[in-house]
Amino acid sequence: MNQDTIAAISTPMGEGGIAVIRISGDKAIAEADRIFFGATKLAIVPSHTVHYGFIKHPLTMERIDEVLVTVMKAPKSFTTEDVVEISCHGGFISVKMVLDLLLEQQVRLAEPGEFTKRAYLNGRIDLSQAEAVIDLIRAKSDRAHRVAMKQAEGALSNNIKRLRHELVELMAHIEVNIDYPEHDVEEMTNAFITTRCLKAIAQIEQLLNSSQQGKILREGIVTAIIGKPNVGKSSLLNTLAQENRAIVTEIPGTTRDVIEEFVTVNGIPLKLLDTAGIRETSDIVEKLGVEKSKNALADADLILLVFNGAEKLEPDELTLIEQLKDKQTIVIVNKLDLLQRIELDVLAGHFPADRIVSMSLLEQQGIADLEKAIASLFFSGQVELNDQTYVSNARHIALLKKARSSIDEAYEAAGAAVPIDLLQIDIRNAWEYLGEIIGDSVGESLIDQIFSQFCLGK
Ligand SMILES: Nc1nc2c(c(=O)[nH]1)N(C=O)[C@@H](CNc1ccc(C(=O)N[C@@H](CCC(=O)O)C(=O)O)cc1)CN2
Ligand SMILES: Nc1nc2c(ncn2[C@@H]2O[C@H](COP(=O)(O)OP(=O)(O)OP(=O)(O)O)[C@@H](O)[C@H]2O)c(=O)[nH]1
Numbered sequence: 001m002n003q004d005t006i007a008a009i010s011t012p013m014g015e016g017g018i019a020v021i022r023i024s025g026d027k028a029i030a031e032a033d034r035i036f037f038g039a040t041k042l043a044i045v046p047s048h049t050v051h052y053g054f055i056k057h058p059l060t061m062e063r064i065d066e067v068l069v070t071v072m073k074a075p076k077s078f079t080t081e082d083v084v085e086i087s088c089h090g091g092f093i094s095v096k097m098v099l100d101l102l103l104e105q106q107v108r109l110a111e112p113g114e115f116t117k118r119a120y121l122n123g124r125i126d127l128s129q130a131e132a133v134i135d136l137i138r139a140k141s142d143r144a145h146r147v148a149m150k151q152a153e154g155a156l157s158n159n160i161k162r163l164r165h166e167l168v169e170l171m172a173h174i175e176v177n178i179d180y181p182e183h184d185v186e187e188m189t190n191a192f193i194t195t196r197c198l199k200a201i202a203q204i205e206q207l208l209n210s211s212q213q214g215k216i217l218r219e220g221i222v223t224a225i226i227g228k229p230n231v232g233k234s235s236l237l238n239t240l241a242q243e244n245r246a247i248v249t250e251i252p253g254t255t256r257d258v259i260e261e262f263v264t265v266n267g268i269p270l271k272l273l274d275t276a277g278i279r280e281t282s283d284i285v286e287k288l289g290v291e292k293s294k295n296a297l298a299d300a301d302l303i304l305l306v307f308n309g310a311e312k313l314e315p316d317e318l319t320l321i322e323q324l325k326d327k328q329t330i331v332i333v334n335k336l337d338l339l340q341r342i343e344l345d346v347l348a349g350h351f352p353a354d355r356i357v358s359m360s361l362l363e364q365q366g367i368a369d370l371e372k373a374i375a376s377l378f379f380s381g382q383v384e385l386n387d388q389t390y391v392s393n394a395r396h397i398a399l400l401k402k403a404r405s406s407i408d409e410a411y412e413a414a415g416a417a418v419p420i421d422l423l424q425i426d427i428r429n430a431w432e433y434l435g436e437i438i439g440d441s442v443g444e445s446l447i448d449q450i451f452s453q454f455c456l457g458k
């Protein structure tokens with residue numbers, strides 16, 4: 001099935017110091033030897049060694065690039081096949097020429113994710129570890145990176161394997177009872193099954209509970225900056241993004257469209273949305289902007305509600321406060337550098353004190369306070385990532401939920417004295433759902449779909 005020898009450029013397209021072509025498969029070394037000219041032929045070098053030489057056109061002997069070549073022999077390689085990596089000079093043309101030379105013969109272009117797919121199919125990593133490689137590449141914060149790294153190392157897989165092992169033990173116990181019903185294990189059985197089911201449910205619950213945090217770590221907390229015009233919403237986005245991302249002017253109604261920016265605050269990734277100031281308006285463009293603000297508000301996980309501290313609260317703003325009752329909100333009283341006229345007591349009637357932050361974005365004051373408020377909201381302080389496994393993948397979450405409801409059914413059946421061979425089916429289903437997480441018993445189309453999310457050359 002894996003007969004083809006494959007190759008791809010494994011570094012990003014564009015100008016760079018060096019660019020790497022990776023080749024994997026039975027013919028990797030022979031094919032590289034055809035175009036590589038160095039002190040020795042690669043066919044006879046030891047595994048895990050690096051060699052200097054030139055890539056030349058095998059017929060015209062035209063020099064194409066000066067390179068370093070790494071040889072990693074099966075099974076001690078990323079794919080477990082023979083792997084050769086050619087480090088070319090960066091830039092587009094020479095790498096492309098070297099790749100084309102390989103593709104002219106017995107090498108085909110790798111599909112996206114095919115190297116990692118081979119590592120999976122050849123048993124070097126399981127499916128959840130392969131999926132973690134995608135997360136690792138896409139991680140946008142230190143925390144997201146650590147979660148993905150842990151999963152890549154097999155933390156989730158180990159949890160799942162342990163759970164499955166316990167379910168197998170349970171099934172074996174029940175099997176004995178089916179085969180030898182006269183045995184005195186029967187007495188024990190229902191109580192035993194109930195206890196074991198509860199234990200398994202608790203373990204799955206724990207993994208599912210971590211998923212909310214896992215999702216946040218991966219995708220960022222969707223955070224909408226909301227307020228009436230001219231209070232400093234775009235100034236806040238620019239401050240948190242540490243660049244002038246949004247236009248700031250003294251004219252109310254400057255921002256018309258939703259502006260997105262990914263930022264990290266104390267290691268917490270936020271997907272920040274700067275929005276148009278909310279007010280009644282007859283301007284058609286601004287009206288559409290206000291509509292978008294209201295949609296962003298509805299979809300957000302967190303609201304940063306901005307007020308101008310130099311002005312009294314307006315009826316529109318009080319309405320807005322009412323609308324945000326069910327949302328996680330942090331209030332920002334901006335323009336602290338000006339004479340303050342805002343009714344702080346009114347705000348204090350609606351929001352707890354630790355959710356109200358005074359700032360001057362003009363003078364860059366109060367930023368640390370805001371960061372602290374955000375961090376304490378989401379991680380009840382600075383929680384460190386400990387040994388807990390974070391589940392962050394939608395596919396894994398769905399399977400964990402299915403496994404849990406199967407065990408729920410077994411648990412209830414045990415209580416209702418349903419024949420145990422029926423309940424055995426529920427436990428077996430749970431065992432299979434969990435197996436799908438690590439790639440036991442998954443169909444080819446699912447595997448293809450997962451690996452197609454990778455970039456070329458991975
Ligand atoms: N140049 C290069 N850098 C890279 C990769 C690569 O393929 N090539 N990787 C690709 O993602 C990552 C590193 N991951 C790797 C994981 C395992 C093996 C490997 O050869 N494992 C063998 C041998 C280990 C040993 O010698 O002790 C094994 O586990 O059997 C290689 C890379 C990131 N950096
Ligand atoms: N004095 C003072 N002015 C500020 C402060 N923060 C922002 N401003 C000014 O207030 C004006 C509006 O700021 P923006 O950030 O554009 O306000 P906005 O809420 O995005 O406004 P719209 O996009 O129109 O809804 C600009 O002139 C800013 O320079 C502050 O802390 N103090």
Ligand SMILES: [Mg+2]
Nearest residue numbers: 233234254255
């Ligand atoms: Mg604005």
